[in-house]
Amino acid sequence: MKYISTRGAAPDLSFEQAMLTGLARDGGLYVPDTIPTLSEGDIAALAGLSYEETAFRIMRPFLGDAFTDDEFREIIAKAYDGFGHAARAPLVQLAPGHFLLELFHGPTLAFKDFAMQLIGQLFEASLTRSGDRVTIVGATSGDTGSAAIEAFKGLDAVDVFILFPHGRVSEVQRRQMTTPSEANVHALSVTGHFDDCQARVKDMFNDFDFRDEVRLAGVNSINWARVLAQVVYYFSSAVSLGAPQRKVSFTVPTGNFGDIFAGYIARKMGLPIDKLVVATNQNDILHRCLSTGAYKPDGVIPSISPSMDIQVSSNFERVLFDAYGRDGKAVAQLMDELKSGGFTVSQGALQHLQDLFLSGRASEEETSATIKRLRETTGELLCPHSAVGVKVAEENLDPAVPMITLATAHPAKFPDAVEAATGLRPGLPPRMADLFDRDERVTRVENDLAEIEDFMRGKIAN
Ligand SMILES: Cc1ncc(COP(=O)(O)O)c(C=O)c1O
Numbered sequence: 001m002k003y004i005s006t007r008g009a010a011p012d013l014s015f016e017q018a019m020l021t022g023l024a025r026d027g028g029l030y031v032p033d034t035i036p037t038l039s040e041g042d043i044a045a046l047a048g049l050s051y052e053e054t055a056f057r058i059m060r061p062f063l064g065d066a067f068t069d070d071e072f073r074e075i076i077a078k079a080y081d082g083f084g085h086a087a088r089a090p091l092v093q094l095a096p097g098h099f100l101l102e103l104f105h106g107p108t109l110a111f112k113d114f115a116m117q118l119i120g121q122l123f124e125a126s127l128t129r130s131g132d133r134v135t136i137v138g139a140t141s142g143d144t145g146s147a148a149i150e151a152f153k154g155l156d157a158v159d160v161f162i163l164f165p166h167g168r169v170s171e172v173q174r175r176q177m178t179t180p181s182e183a184n185v186h187a188l189s190v191t192g193h194f195d196d197c198q199a200r201v202k203d204m205f206n207d208f209d210f211r212d213e214v215r216l217a218g219v220n221s222i223n224w225a226r227v228l229a230q231v232v233y234y235f236s237s238a239v240s241l242g243a244p245q246r247k248v249s250f251t252v253p254t255g256n257f258g259d260i261f262a263g264y265i266a267r268k269m270g271l272p273i274d275k276l277v278v279a280t281n282q283n284d285i286l287h288r289c290l291s292t293g294a295y296k297p298d299g300v301i302p303s304i305s306p307s308m309d310i311q312v313s314s315n316f317e318r319v320l321f322d323a324y325g326r327d328g329k330a331v332a333q334l335m336d337e338l339k340s341g342g343f344t345v346s347q348g349a350l351q352h353l354q355d356l357f358l359s360g361r362a363s364e365e366e367t368s369a370t371i372k373r374l375r376e377t378t379g380e381l382l383c384p385h386s387a388v389g390v391k392v393a394e395e396n397l398d399p400a401v402p403m404i405t406l407a408t409a410h411p412a413k414f415p416d417a418v419e420a421a422t423g424l425r426p427g428l429p430p431r432m433a434d435l436f437d438r439d440e441r442v443t444r445v446e447n448d449l450a451e452i453e454d455f456m457r458g459k460i461a462n
């Protein structure tokens with residue numbers, strides 16, 4: 001299995017190399033050269049398997065010879081051992097034909113744990129074997145950072161630096177990033193919004209001297225291994241509702257397009273997915289682009305679903321690569337235009353995207369009203385991101401095809417928004433009960449590449 005860049009001008013890599021590399025050296029994102037497919041029989045055989053065994057069967061074909069089967073099985077077992085639910089990703093029914101996939105039972109209470117716990121184990125196994133050391137950098141609007149810190153804290157072979165937008169993550173998210181005491185963890189509170197943090201991370205990868213000096217690795221969903229791990233729960237949930245004999249649809253609260261892109265890969269692998277619905281909050285650039293073809297960021301507006309406050313959606317590049325017939329030059333041209341304000345997708349590519357995805361948006365009022373209504377009618381307490389998903393899913397229900405909405409975070413990560421909507425303040429699980437008593441350790445930095453790189457150099461040297 002070979003990995004190629006979406007901009008067509010970087011060396012092809014193996015799975016392990018792509019995982020440790022992060023961004024391609026031409027600025028693109030790595031994708032598999034070909035997507036392995038599963039037969040109907042292969043998919044039917046997933047019924048009744050554990051989440052771990054499903055994960056092994058779905059991901060194995062993408063890894064090449066990076067790990068033996070036994071090594072990979074052990075890595076998967078360790079990755080999901082700390083989850084607080086035996087099913088790992090349980091499905092609950094909200095209404096006839098509408099189900100919620102609870103992805104928040106991992107150690108940091110967000111769907112990011114599914115991928116981050118796995119790549120933490122993969123990095124450890126790979127770096128132990130090679131004896132190498134890497135510097136991990138990540139940009140976060142709240143959840144990626146906490147999940148990465150949880151997965152990599154205390155590992156000898158890595159330093160982990162997380163950039164989050166100052167004042168724009170929830171207090172629980174911030175404390176999850178700033179309270180771990182392990183010396184290899186560094187939380188940086190950056191002036192600006194998430195897109196600034198993500199842009200600085202990409203700048204670091206494009207600064208080859210710095211990148212090579214510190215051996216930079218990335219754990220945002222620019223890292224293919226992150227996307228791959230998320231493909232698994234599309235299969236496990238669809239199979240539990242009757243796939244491959246029965247089609248299912250998914251609605252995905254979307255920001256950086258990593259999670260829904262994993263659904264797109266599941267469909268390419270043969271999972272019979274009917275609709276894939278992109279659900280955005282008021283930062284609705286993806287909904288606007290899928291409706292009109294125009295991709296023009298116009299400033300992030302803070303919302304009650306802050307992890308989706310994104311206007312430059314990293315993984316959209318991966319689907320554009322396919323929509324443009326895997327023409328790396330065309331994608332590079334679009335990304336250049338984006339630097340100068342935006343681009344318009346060609347008519348052919350837009351048609352391709354519209355054949356693949358539906359989309360919708362939820363306003364702040366609609367999000368709050370959905371949290372309140374779902375609590376009253378089903379008893380389910382939704383986080384605001386999951387509520388955006390439920391509201392958009394309800395607009396796309398089809399009596400003939402079950403809809404699965406992804407619940408991407410635990411409501412206790414966003415207690416203010418949930419309390420404002422319902423009057424109920426969700427509590428953290430007992431293992432996190434002292435989160436508000438722990439000391440915080442955080443460095444305040446400007447949105448300035450040189451300042452951030454200098455800080456990182458200083459920490460790595462010590
Ligand atoms: C709780 C939550 N929901 C949804 C999203 C959006 O996911 P993606 O960026 O993969 O589209 C995020 C952040 O990525 C998140 O943290």
Ligand SMILES: N[C@@H](CCOP(=O)(O)O)C(=O)O
Nearest residue numbers: 140141142143144220221307
């Ligand atoms: N919402 C994310 C933003 C980063 O997304 P990623 O999936 O590319 O890491 C977050 O919570 O940090």
